[in-house]
Amino acid sequence: MALDPRVRKKLIRVLGSDYVKDDPITCYSYRCDGLTLHPAEPQAVLYPADRDQLVAAVRILSEQGISFLPRGAGTGLSGGAVPREGSVLIEMVRFRAIGPIDPVNRTIEVEPGVVNLHVSHAAQPHGLYFVPDPSSQKACSVGGNVGENSGGPHTLKYGVTVNHVVGLEVVLPDGEVVELGGPAWTTPGPDLLSLFIGSEGTLGIVTKIICRLTPLPERVHTMLAVFGSVREACESVSAIIRAGIVPAALEMIDRIVIQAIEQTIGAGFPTDAEAVLIVELEDLREGLDAEAEQIETILRANGAVDVRQAADEAERALIWRARKEAFGALGSISPSFYTQDGVIPRSALPRVLERILAIGAAHGLTIANVFHAGDGNLHPLILYNSRDPAEIEATHQAGREILETCLAEGGSLSGEHGIGLEKSHLMDGAFDEVSLNHMKQVRAVFNPRELLNPGKIFPQPGRCGELKGRPGDAAAQLRAKSGIRV
Amino acid sequence: MSPSSSPGAFTVFQPGNPDEAAALLADRTRTGQPLAVVDRIPEPGELRRDVLSVRQWRNQRFFHPADMVVGVDSGLPMAELHRLLAEQGMRLPVGCWFAGDSVGAVAAANRFGPERLMRGGLRDSLIGMEYLTPTGECVRVGGKVVKNVTGYDLGRMMLGNRGGLCLMTGLNFKVMPAPVQPHGLFLSAPDSSWRAGVAAAHAARLPLDWLQAVWRDGGWLVGIGISGNAARRERLVTELRSMFGQPLTLFADGREEAPFDVFAPEHRLCGFLSPHIPLSRLGLHVHGLFPTRTFLESVDLDGLATPGDILVVHPIGGDFHLLAPSDSAAERQVSQLRDRFSEERGSLVFEKVPTALRERWGRVDPLPPERILMKRLKRQLDPAGILVSSFFD
Numbered sequence A: 001m002a003l004d005p006r007v008r009k010k011l012i013r014v015l016g017s018d019y020v021k022d023d024p025i026t027c028y029s030y031r032c033d034g035l036t037l038h039p040a041e042p043q044a045v046l047y048p049a050d051r052d053q054l055v056a057a058v059r060i061l062s063e064q065g066i067s068f069l070p071r072g073a074g075t076g077l078s079g080g081a082v083p084r085e086g087s088v089l090i091e092m093v094r095f096r097a098i099g100p101i102d103p104v105n106r107t108i109e110v111e112p113g114v115v116n117l118h119v120s121h122a123a124q125p126h127g128l129y130f131v132p133d134p135s136s137q138k139a140c141s142v143g144g145n146v147g148e149n150s151g152g153p154h155t156l157k158y159g160v161t162v163n164h165v166v167g168l169e170v171v172l173p174d175g176e177v178v179e180l181g182g183p184a185w186t187t188p189g190p191d192l193l194s195l196f197i198g199s200e201g202t203l204g205i206v207t208k209i210i211c212r213l214t215p216l217p218e219r220v221h222t223m224l225a226v227f228g229s230v231r232e233a234c235e236s237v238s239a240i241i242r243a244g245i246v247p248a249a250l251e252m253i254d255r256i257v258i259q260a261i262e263q264t265i266g267a268g269f270p271t272d273a274e275a276v277l278i279v280e281l282e283d284l285r286e287g288l289d290a291e292a293e294q295i296e297t298i299l300r301a302n303g304a305v306d307v308r309q310a311a312d313e314a315e316r317a318l319i320w321r322a323r324k325e326a327f328g329a330l331g332s333i334s335p336s337f338y339t340q341d342g343v344i345p346r347s348a349l350p351r352v353l354e355r356i357l358a359i360g361a362a363h364g365l366t367i368a369n370v371f372h373a374g375d376g377n378l379h380p381l382i383l384y385n386s387r388d389p390a391e392i393e394a395t396h397q398a399g400r401e402i403l404e405t406c407l408a409e410g411g412s413l414s415g416e417h418g419i420g421l422e423k424s425h426l427m428d429g430a431f432d433e434v435s436l437n438h439m440k441q442v443r444a445v446f447n448p449r450e451l452l453n454p455g456k457i458f459p460q461p462g463r464c465g466e467l468k469g470r471p472g473d474a475a476a477q478l479r480a481k482s483g484i485r486v
Numbered sequence B: 001m002s003p004s005s006s007p008g009a010f011t012v013f014q015p016g017n018p019d020e021a022a023a024l025l026a027d028r029t030r031t032g033q034p035l036a037v038v039d040r041i042p043e044p045g046e047l048r049r050d051v052l053s054v055r056q057w058r059n060q061r062f063f064h065p066a067d068m069v070v071g072v073d074s075g076l077p078m079a080e081l082h083r084l085l086a087e088q089g090m091r092l093p094v095g096c097w098f099a100g101d102s103v104g105a106v107a108a109a110n111r112f113g114p115e116r117l118m119r120g121g122l123r124d125s126l127i128g129m130e131y132l133t134p135t136g137e138c139v140r141v142g143g144k145v146v147k148n149v150t151g152y153d154l155g156r157m158m159l160g161n162r163g164g165l166c167l168m169t170g171l172n173f174k175v176m177p178a179p180v181q182p183h184g185l186f187l188s189a190p191d192s193s194w195r196a197g198v199a200a201a202h203a204a205r206l207p208l209d210w211l212q213a214v215w216r217d218g219g220w221l222v223g224i225g226i227s228g229n230a231a232r233r234e235r236l237v238t239e240l241r242s243m244f245g246q247p248l249t250l251f252a253d254g255r256e257e258a259p260f261d262v263f264a265p266e267h268r269l270c271g272f273l274s275p276h277i278p279l280s281r282l283g284l285h286v287h288g289l290f291p292t293r294t295f296l297e298s299v300d301l302d303g304l305a306t307p308g309d310i311l312v313v314h315p316i317g318g319d320f321h322l323l324a325p326s327d328s329a330a331e332r333q334v335s336q337l338r339d340r341f342s343e344e345r346g347s348l349v350f351e352k353v354p355t356a357l358r359e360r361w362g363r364v365d366p367l368p369p370e371r372i373l374m375k376r377l378k379r380q381l382d383p384a385g386i387l388v389s390s391f392f393d
């Protein structure tokens, strides 16, 4: 469905003809983000260059009652940037300005299209960095990080995006521009900044972000602990925290993923290990060695058969490359896999991982695990054969059972990938009707006509049946949700 | 249920549990009678309307130190929560401002404190909330795990709502292990020349646990928290001493206690407010929220307070509290603050000022740009205006 010619004309007047696209190839290319389970083509794609253009475009769409949504780099894994049929997609890639940086305030202003890693690059000369580091950080945008409240391996100690953003400039669905927060780190009154972070592009389109920067650690100590069982690795995680130590990162990788990593990246991880734990400590030189020794003792006491220390920056970088590209590496042993994202209390890790393996076994599926163990944020990767409809159905069922397990353990449906389209049908299992309605009431303050990013977060009538009822379609869709290399 | 007391024409409601509170709110919505959520029950003469207090809800709902999470009733005193956490070697980075402050009160004002620079405020620790809407419906958002992006973060949104959007009934927090071997360094100075030392420590990116400067009795007392093993502390002490160029006194702290409460009274930095100025006698309280640069470079902090007042400054992060025992000089003091901070990007919150001044300036000066959204939110969530809060006037 192409744009109404009158609307197109108005949009071209504002954005220029190169930046209003509704040809079939463009629309096809934007039919999904990192989640390809529910593809839908936009009516058109717009590429505003700055806030004023965005406001003008949003006003035109809003006047016409056409729904629209922002998109960053499209690496989201829950379908937040997937258009509903007929929506206009607003690509934020041209919002690329970085700076100014204020080293005294430890803040930097960036536009939402800036790539996550580039913020830390800009801050580095001042000895500062931007903490949120999703594994997709070479590609994903800061606007997308704000949209999803993204995390990453290093958020255990320092928190997620909401803890590192102090101000936003936002365009509301009717074109009104508002500022939330600011350089003062706190504004009196209800914390609207926190509300917008993680709202998955359903409350407003972010056009400027004030990121809070954190001092780079003087020294970093990275260890790789090797275990003969997943249970021992999990118990070590709890033992470290119980000892009063919160490492900067605490990541776990199981045997299947280790093997995939060794086939592709060759990080030197032992392929006969059942699990490895990456433990990273950061501090002043003087504080670190004693803490590292203490952790090594804990790891060995909990069954680590080997504890390796990264000798230099190159070794450390290789460990992190292996961790951050693990999803992609898995493509080498299974062409299709489905990435889940759920959270449980950390102390339940041993029990829940066993349960996940049992869920896989009951469905005849292999489930691999690479995840943020310190946060209890699981990423089970369900390997499946995309040519086998029964297996695809089983994959859906296993994914659902995993999330139900997380909820039953007192956990949550998502730790960092968001709800989007993917999990909206499970939201009524996580929240009662009153709480969901209250969320909708809040959405109505900012997005009263639901023109902005409709169909996300909240259960949609019929979606559950849709998922269950079309295994043939699901085959193609699930196949595509596999090993995106970044 | 209560009304437990009825001084004058107004009623103080103290519901025994959230269900009773929900019934009260639903009834108030039906009859269109507003009330105010209060932490402390006002003296009879101070009552201006019906009030609702939840201080009697003091239960710990869960505490799993190994998972670094705790959940409590909103009426639990903050100090009690800290004691509970300290027993297990854990800590929340926000203490109590006034002795007896409840967790709900600290959350409703979105307070932070001396640990702000490294560990943030309540906003950075909140993981879940249960609250009642003005119509008495019970909403549960967030959860009990340390990482969660499921649905809108209405819990964090409610921080700072000052009783105008909901009645908080339960709060869940992520907690962290308490600092190992905490120590405090202290410095006395007649003027704010200490700022140069703080600026140097900040520029050197030293990992300090907390930082607070207090002006009282005509001079400044600056406290800096450090922790860790002996070698780490020694390095920090050496560097800080050279940066400040003034004598810094070192005090050791007990491991299981909150860093600020263990020092002899004359050196206490936190928990000192009420012994010095009892709340009932507090005449003026202005809270300023400004960028770090404001405190380290642009605004002259000397002369803001007059003898008898207390000025508490957290320069990195950054905010100040001006507390005066009497409101006799309030007009002059507030004008001076407004002049001095007028060029800065931030806000002054008039927590307690004479009514005439409040009427002239409102509660916040200048009004935050998102103020208009906050008012829209109030209209949407509390159309009948049942929860009275001067913040939304």
Ligand SMILES: Cc1cc2nc3c(=O)[nH]c(=O)nc-3n(C[C@H](O)[C@H](O)[C@H](O)COP(=O)(O)OP(=O)(O)OC[C@H]3O[C@@H](n4cnc5c(N)ncnc54)[C@H](O)[C@@H]3O)c2cc1C
Pocket (backbone or CB within 6 Å): A033, A034, A069, A070, A071, A072, A073, A074, A075, A076, A077, A079, A080, A081, A092, A112, A133, A134, A135, A136, A139, A140, A141, A142, A143, A144, A145, A146, A147, A148, A149, A150, A151, A152, A153, A200, A201, A202, A204, A205, A206, A207, A327, A328, A416, A417, A453, A484, A485, A486
């Ligand atoms: C290989 C791989 C690894 C990953 N690892 C992690 C990880 O470790 N941690 C993690 O948290 N995530 C991870 N992700 C998920 C994803 O990268 C993050 O969610 C990321 O923040 C999305 O950014 P994006 O720019 O791609 O946003 P998009 O996918 O384009 O959009 C995400 C959401 O944000 C909204 N949005 C985008 N821009 C704006 C804006 N300007 N204003 C308002 N809303 C906006 C969109 O509408 C959408 O709802 C991974 C993804 C992949 C493919």
